[in-house]
Amino acid sequence: SRVLLTGGTGFIAAHVLDVLLERGHSVVTTVRSAQKGQTILDNHPKLPNDMLDFVIVEDIAQPGAFDKAVVSKPPFEFVIHTASPFHFNVTDTQKDLLDPAIIGTTGILKSIKQHAPSVKRVVITSSFASIINPSKGNNPGYEYSEKDWNPITAEEAVENPLAGYRASKTFAEQASWDFVEKEKPNFTIATMCPPMVLGPIVHYLQSLDSLNTSNQRIAAIMTGKAKEEIPATGTFIWTDVRDLALAHVKAAELPEAASKRFFVTAGYFSNEEIADIVRDNYPELKDKVPAKGTKGGGYPEEGIYKYDNSKVKEVLGIQFRSLKESIVDTVKSLQAVGG
Ligand code: NDP
Numbered sequence: 001s002r003v004l005l006t007g008g009t010g011f012i013a014a015h016v017l018d019v020l021l022e023r024g025h026s027v028v029t030t031v032r033s034a035q036k037g038q039t040i041l042d043n044h045p046k047l048p049n050d051m052l053d054f055v056i057v058e059d060i061a062q063p064g065a066f067d068k069a070v071v072s073k074p075p076f077e078f079v080i081h082t083a084s085p086f087h088f089n090v091t092d093t094q095k096d097l098l099d100p101a102i103i104g105t106t107g108i109l110k111s112i113k114q115h116a117p118s119v120k121r122v123v124i125t126s127s128f129a130s131i132i133n134p135s136k137g138n139n140p141g142y143e144y145s146e147k148d149w150n151p152i153t154a155e156e157a158v159e160n161p162l163a164g165y166r167a168s169k170t171f172a173e174q175a176s177w178d179f180v181e182k183e184k185p186n187f188t189i190a191t192m193c194p195p196m197v198l199g200p201i202v203h204y205l206q207s208l209d210s211l212n213t214s215n216q217r218i219a220a221i222m223t224g225k226a227k228e229e230i231p232a233t234g235t236f237i238w239t240d241v242r243d244l245a246l247a248h249v250k251a252a253e254l255p256e257a258a259s260k261r262f263f264v265t266a267g268y269f270s271n272e273e274i275a276d277i278v279r280d281n282y283p284e285l286k287d288k289v290p291a292k293g294t295k296g297g298g299y300p301e302e303g304i305y306k307y308d309n310s311k312v313k314e315v316l317g318i319q320f321r322s323l324k325e326s327i328v329d330t331v332k333s334l335q336a337v338g339g
Helices: 011-022 034-042 093-115 161-183 213-223 241-253 271-281 310-316 323-335
Strands: 002-006 026-031 052-056 078-081 121-125 188-192 196-198 237-240 260-262
Touching (some): 002 011, 011 026, 011 078, 026 034, 034 052, 078 093, 093 121, 093 161, 121 161, 121 241, 161 188, 196 213, 196 323, 213 271, 241 260, 271 323
Parallel strands (some): 002 026, 002 078, 026 052, 188 260, 196 237
16 A cells, blocks of 8 residues: 655654565655655665655644645555654743644644545554553552543643643644544544654664654663663653554554554563663673662652553554563664764
8 A cells, every 4th residue: 555654754653664665565754854855765775666755744833734745646545643743852842842743643634634535544653641640650550551541731731841742642642533523534543652662773864862762761771871870760661663663554554443542562661671681681881881780760669550452462463572672672773873
């Protein structure tokens, strides 16, 4: 099938792109500049001509940003919308986080409805941020699943950048379900709600300085920044980027994924465990990795919420990679860019 993938320069999207191509789909990806698009093309040199192309969408927060991008020959069957800001480097929560997330999501759905009647399924990258109830803390004993919604309010959204990010994901996902209910488009949606996403970077897109947010903890552990104290883990559940990419593609391909949320979680992790894995598998990094027993980065004594990932396994057939495999591969990929 022909697929539109937004934000092809992103950590997660780069893997979604490769899974799509491996499974025989032809892909057009949106990027913010021709240079970024060309880099993606240059790094896929062996493809037949019509398998991969890019289209420029400079700012997803602009109304009508996707009007042209959703039109293609042959027409699109699936859209995978991953583009959304994920960083805490914000001066204006509305402009930097909320607008691109919310207007970006409702905007692409409007453009598809108006200009791309061939689209059957839209997969949207949401987040555990839209599931968790942050006011409950580690919520020992409680089991999170697709039934849960983050109750965050517009007032709380502007309190700090973390709240702003979580609100951006919650409001954007809510807006997508509202859109489908009110507008009754020809397509169905599926939303992906991963917690912390770890895993190898695609070498041509990132450097250690511009590393995506969720992998920064691994870079800190391998480059000596966590030597004295391991940073707090924060979110104690994770998933590997390659498993998440496959989940996105299956959520587009499978009819039974229609109208479902997916809590794409592999299991528990802590930053202390990441340090243990790096230390055990990369003896050459032993002077930089925090020594066994360094303070910080462990699980909370009170315990931690449970998670139900059964829907992802049953409907999408995902088998999750282990934390060890993920971290070993991530470190290798970071070493390739100078880490
Ligand atoms: P990245 O920062 O690597 O990717 C973000 C992508 O969005 C980039 O392609 C970026 O383009 C694009 N983008 C951001 N703002 C705009 C804008 N205003 N206009 C156009 N494009 C924009 O992050 P991830 O790959 O980690 O995140 C991808 C998605 O996954 C996001 O929706 C995020 O919320 C979600 N997610 C990520 C998790 C994680 O742990 N990584 C966990 C849960 C959800 P450019 O590169 O040009 O800036």
